[in-house]
Amino acid sequence: xxxxxxxxxxxxxxxxxxxxxxxxxxxxxxxxxxxxxxxxxxxxxxxxxxxxxxxxxxxxxxxxxxxxxxxxxxxxxxxxxxxxxxxxxxxxxxxxxxxxxxxxxxxxxxxxxxxxxxxxxxxxxxxxxxxxxxxxxxxxxxxxxxxxxxxxxxxxxxxxxxxxxxxxxxxxxxxxxxxxxxxxxxxxxxxxxxxxxxxxxxxxxxxxxxxxxxxxxxxxxxxxxxxxxxxxxxxxxxxxxxxxxxxxxxxxxxxxxxxxxxxxxxxxxxxxxxxxxxxxxxxxxxxxxxxxxxxxxxxxxxxxxxxxxxxxxxxxxxxxxxxxxxxxxxxxxxxxxxxxxxxxxxxxxxxxxxxxxxxxxxxxxxxxxxxxxxxxxxxxxxxxxxxxxxxxxxxxxxxxxx
Numbered sequence: 140x141x142x143x144x145x146x147x148x149x150x151x152x153x154x155x156x157x158x159x160x161x162x163x164x165x166x167x168x169x170x171x172x173x174x175x176x177x178x179x180x181x182x183x184x185x186x187x188x189x190x191x192x193x194x195x196x197x198x199x200x201x202x203x204x205x206x207x208x209x210x211x212x213x214x215x216x217x218x219x220x221x222x223x224x225x226x227x228x229x230x231x232x233x234x235x236x237x238x239x240x241x242x243x244x245x246x247x248x249x250x251x252x253x254x255x256x257x258x259x260x261x262x263x264x265x266x267x268x269x270x271x272x273x274x275x276x277x278x279x280x281x282x283x284x285x286x287x288x289x290x291x292x293x294x295x296x297x298x299x300x301x302x303x304x305x306x307x308x309x310x311x312x313x314x315x316x317x318x319x320x321x322x323x324x325x326x327x328x329x330x331x332x333x334x335x336x337x338x339x340x341x342x343x344x345x346x347x348x349x350x351x352x353x354x355x356x357x358x359x360x361x362x363x364x365x366x367x368x369x370x371x372x373x374x375x376x377x378x379x380x381x382x383x384x385x386x387x388x389x390x391x392x393x394x395x396x397x398x399x400x401x402x403x404x405x406x407x408x409x410x411x412x413x414x415x416x417x418x419x420x421x422x423x424x425x426x427x428x429x430x431x432x433x434x435x436x437x438x439x440x441x442x443x444x445x446x447x448x449x450x451x452x453x454x455x456x457x458x459x460x461x462x463x464x465x466x467x468x469x470x471x472x473x474x475x476x477x478x479x480x481x482x483x484x485x486x487x488x489x490x491x492x493x494x495x496x497x498x499x500x501x502x503x504x505x506x507x508x509x510x511x512x513x514x515x516x517x518x519x520x521x522x523x524x525x526x527x528x529x530x531x532x533x534x535x536x537x538x539x540x541x
Contacts (some may be wrong), residue, residue, distance in 0.1 A: 176204025218281030226291030258505025263316030312461025318505025338441030380481030
């Protein structure tokens, strides 16, 4: 790397990053479809912090009550543009009685900051904001974009909107601040969500001969999907960082419990597919369609296949500048050689890569497997460490000659 030292080193305010994490966790920004507003309370806090630093801040309401907050910091001279990215929505806490503490407490107990969204990913959002502030105070060239986006946990409309914006065109590298427990994840699984509709004919339960019941066909399709998933996984093998291909039925719907005496006209299966390099998404959908049509044709039924989500595998080379800067920063701050891994799900980085062609890498505080579980927490020490690593990575990335 050809590097120029920043004007001075400014230690990030890690205490402020921890306090901001607490403040954000205490806001229930659950991604629920019936909510009047979701991310807005957290977005207002983030916007206030960014404006308090004097950053150029834009707020885009991607959907009602669902804003993206983007802060831009301009350096002393022209250079690269680095983006830090995180999301402000969280998944449901489920049954609060299943938790051993208040799901939105934000309290710190025995070095752990507790609550839904603490790891996924309000700690990452707080860390990236205060890391960017430290780099700004130390002096740098180029630009830093700090994006706190909406709707990562569902359709990623926030990332989609940012990818289509003029700002995205100038970004040279993105650090997605999702919880990976210190692993540098330059590769992420692809994902598809597919809905299979089985079309029958409604009839009275006492006179099934007058209808065509889709439910028995659903049972056969479920068995076929299991076998299909196993066959595809066996053909692809296990990936070094991502593990195996998964094809998982997640939702089955047919009729209503209030109408036990009615044969439903339609039954459906939702399928969650997680792919690895070598998996052809189009070919997978073709196999699902062929399986479904074979079974429904034999039963005298119709069928409909819908691809609801199609996100590719993201594979950024380890030698890409943003990955190399992050790896060097991890070594500088922790004193340990970086460990490379893979993201088992998809992140906003998937959309930024797919739609805007951006070079992305995922790295952040919190356990990789704690997300979406009860008793979610993040270690305070990991928030502090990630804030320092982000700041150092930005210094290295922005100091390098383009």
